[in-house]
Amino acid sequence: MSIGNGLSQVGTGAAGMVLPLVVLRSTGSTLWVGAVEAVWAASVGLACVPAGPIVDRFDRLTVLLICDAGRALASTALALASLGGRPPVWILLSAGVVLGFLGAPSNAAVLASLRRLVPGSRLSTAVSVTLGRIQAASLIGPIVGGFLFGVSPSVPFWFDACSFVMSGVCVFAVRGSLRAATPPAGSGFLSDLTAGFRFVWRERLLRICLLTTVALGLILQGILLLVIMVNAQRGTSGPSVGLIVAAATGGALVGTVLAPIAGDRFPPVRLVTGATAVTGCLVLVMAAAGDRIVLAALLALAMVVMSIAGSVLTTARLLRTPDGFQGRVNSVFNLTQLAAALGPAVAGLMLDRLSGGASLLVFAGLLWALTLLLTRLKVPAAESPDPDAPAHGGRVSEAAAGSPDPDAPAHGGRA
Structure with a gap:
């Protein structure tokens, strides 16, 4: 299943890269390019709710096969x-809606x-493998x-299309059922839509x-755009901007590889706290850096650190959720x-009001x-794993961490 999902993500990255070119060739209008891209993105966002x-x-x-x-x-x-x-534009828009609405439940599943x-x-x-596969696909797909x-x-x-067929074949090869151990009771779909928000609100971690x-x-x-724009204002070429994007993606990929090692050694909350502090220092140096190679290297290091933090946060979330x-x-x-997107x-x-360096200083301050x-x-400890104890990668059992029973609804019912 992992191999098939990786192939489908590479295929999606390849199709997503050429979509604006196809729209532009078909319509000759950058307005239509933006409209089609917006429809695809909005479809994914709306589909996240159901x-x-x-x-x-x-x-x-079954969800994966249908998607x-x-x-x-x-x-x-x-x-x-x-x-x-x-x-025709209507085919591009219709296909975008289908791909967007089916992509969200597939990723969630x-x-x-x-x-x-x-x-x-x-x-x-x-x-880490799952997130690393996404990063690799975003690098290879285009x-x-x-x-x-x-x-x-x-x-x-x-x-x-072939990548989705291969993904479906790999999913079909998985034996058994992956139905939730405790599916939602018949409380209605509308209640289910808000149950996730209520559950997250009740769980402090x-x-x-x-x-x-x-x-x-x-x-x-914001930092990624600032680095790109700072280089563009200095008159760097398109390949130089590509180098920056590739450095960021490569750094994120390296971070997902290192995340399990870091998770074995540090508690999640403490690790993420340290990661934000270190990244703030790197962004501070970016504000003073003038060479594009140095900027790309600093951005790659920042993405390594923050990718580790993101992977650890995802693991903590999965462990905490029934x-x-x-x-x-x-x-x-x-x-x-x-x-x-903000x-x-x-x-x-x-950038309309400040220099690139000053803008980076603001983001360092936010970190x-x-x-x-x-x-x-x-x-x-009564609500969530002890932040001073190792994460689950550090061999602490869910029971010891105080996480909910994965086979029973949290807080006595329907969240």
Whole structure:
């Protein structure tokens, strides 16, 4: 299943890279390019809300198979429409809606299944592999897409369709059922939509994870845009900007590899607190750096550190959440991560009024403010794992950590 999911992510990355080029060739309008991209992104965001209840109510293997089949058909439609080089806009928009709405439950089902497929002592490694696969796909997919687009505009979509077929085959090979151990009771779908938010609100550790995830997503996206724009203002070439993006992605990939090692040695809250402080120092140096190679190296180091923190946060969240709530809690985190889109907007506003170096100093200050906040947040042992004890990667059992019984609803019912 892991191999198939990785292939589908590479295919999605390849198709996503060529989509703006196909739209531009078909319409000649950058406005339509933005409209199609917005529809795809909005579809994913909207689908995050119902994805959680769906994943918790139904067999996750069935959800994955349906999503792979639907996305294979949508990609095939795009490939057929692109054979002439100018697919109709309505096909691009319709396929985007299908791919977006089916992508969210598929991603939620993969992450929610980890606790059922992987022993608890190896969960941190499984999370790192899953996140590393996403980073690798984001690095490899556009390269593959660019090469295939040079052959024909339809080929990247054929590749994407085949990747979903291969993913479905791998999912079909998994034996047994991945239905939640305690599916939601018949309380109604609307209640399920809010159950994840209520559960996260009641669990102090999850609230901390949510706060940190939202803040780091916003800050890191803003820093990435600032570094790109600073280089662009200095007259650097397109390949130089590509180097910066590649350095950031490569750093994130290295971080996911190192995350299980760090998780074995440090408590989650303390590790994330240290990561935000270190990243703040790196961003401070970025503000004074003038060479693009130095900037790229510093950004890569920052992404290594923050990728470790992100992987540890994800592991802590999975360990803290009962199996019957995995999908809905994952949806909460996926939905709130849309706040990361505000990062580039904030960075753009700063660049209108401040220099690039001053803007980076502001983001360094935000990281240190988050560090100070995390040092003051306490996680009572009665509610969540002790922040001064090793994470689950450090061989602490769920019972010892005080996490809920994964086979029983938390707080006596329906969250």
